[in-house]
Amino acid sequence: MKRIAIIGGGIAGLTCAWQLHQLGQPFTLYEATPRLGGTVRTLHRDGFTIEQGPDGWVTEKPWAAELARDLGLGDELTPSNDAGRVTWIVRDNKLMAMPDGMRMMVPTDLLALEGSPLFSDEARAAYAAEPARAEELRAAAPDQDESIAAFVLRHYGHEVLNAVAAPLLAGVFGGDVWKLSVRAVMPRFVEMERQHGSLITALQSLVRRDSPSIFTTLASGLGTLIDRMAAALPAGSVRMSAPINSIPDSDHIILATPAHVIRTLLRGLAPERAVELLPAEASSAVLVALAFDEEFALPAGFGFLVPHSEPSQLLAATFVDQKFPGRVPPGKRLLRAFFGGANGLALTSLDDGALAALAHAELVRILGPLPVPAFSTVQRWPLSLPQYEVGHLDRMTELAGLLPSNVHLLGNAYRGVGLPDLIRDARALARQLTS
Ligand SMILES: Cc1cc2nc3c(=O)[nH]c(=O)nc-3n(C[C@H](O)[C@H](O)[C@H](O)COP(=O)(O)OP(=O)(O)OC[C@H]3O[C@@H](n4cnc5c(N)ncnc54)[C@H](O)[C@@H]3O)c2cc1C
Structure with a gap:
């Protein structure tokens, strides 16, 4: 049997591990933190289902839904509430609806x-x-x-x-x-x-009249994908709280950490040119969820986007209970504020109280007065979204040609940042290694 080491237990590394196990191939998965899932993280609190990272996937890409079905989660697949779908854009502090279609x-x-x-x-x-x-x-x-x-x-x-x-x-x-x-x-x-x-x-x-809803999620939250896969892995195959600095001895190495960690790990495994081809920049995100015990009026739709030209630190906000059903107890509300882009990294150094207050103030400025939240959660994701800059695809082709045949790259720095793309590539790699 080949010895396979997977470094990084986010959705990419974990899906690859799960698929290898399905195919009867042993592996060792090393995860730096005490938790699997990486950016995929769902919090359940007081009846609220709060996505601390991604909240769904683009329905058009079938690979995440396929994995959910293979994990026995077909009944949990939940479409976004597209009947009420409106996306708002902020202009001069006011919301303007994007036209239909x-x-x-x-x-x-x-x-x-x-x-x-x-x-x-x-x-x-x-x-x-x-x-x-x-x-x-x-x-x-x-x-x-x-x-x-x-x-x-x-x-x-x-x-x-x-x-x-x-x-x-x-x-x-x-x-x-x-x-x-x-x-x-x-x-x-x-x-x-x-x-x-x-x-x-x-x-x-x-455009077809019967086109499916634009996003899909899982009723119990995306964390269930992680929990299901983790529960199916054989005992002893996963090393938690095990940050890897030097590559373990194996026949195949699968690097599934964020790009800035790959940069270090790849040195010594591939020529320096390969390291230079990795995305140079990644943006950081801060997500603040505000949970309210009372229902108050909100514009219809999924939420709003904020252009650069506005004097706001927000990039976007989601009206969670209007985007997906079943996330929030009846009569309550959940708003999610997304900060990031150029300001993202600096914001990650603010404390939770300051970030929750900033989110509330920014939402009030755009939506009008809001009640005091029952509770809030803050999640920082530094350097989590690699930027595919002009020429990215050519650089990825060159990079693939420079890797030794036993070194493999998974994760969001290469061929797509969305969950479906990552799941597709992780399962394909597992199949390739066992064929
Ligand atoms: C705020 C936010 C919202 C998003 N929303 C959506 C969405 O709605 N839909 C969608 O499809 N996509 C969304 N994305 C994108 C998607 O969530 C990510 O691209 C994806 O989860 C990344 O998965 P990954 O496995 O590549 O990396 P990660 O999730 O970053 O996992 C990497 C893992 O490697 C571990 N690690 C790091 N260093 C080491 C080391 N030295 N040794 C061992 N382990 C290590 C980390 O601890 C982590 O667990 C969003 C991303 C962000 C940041």
């Missing part, structure tokens, strides 16, 4: 833009003109990677970039549209441009 910054229904205060006549005209510019846009598509900002500017101009695309990306990746790679972060839009020129035309041909 928007997919990221691309509208599928041009009529829905009429009357939207989010866009000027100029931005609406840029949207309306895009389908007719299809040939020009297709011809102008560069052969090389480019920033998301350059891509959006070519299609819709500055206003759409700043008012919609930048806050959406910041709210998801804590990222900067001028640095992020469009090919790594928005591959589907790049493909649509290549085929159709116009993104609006491409999306209109895809």
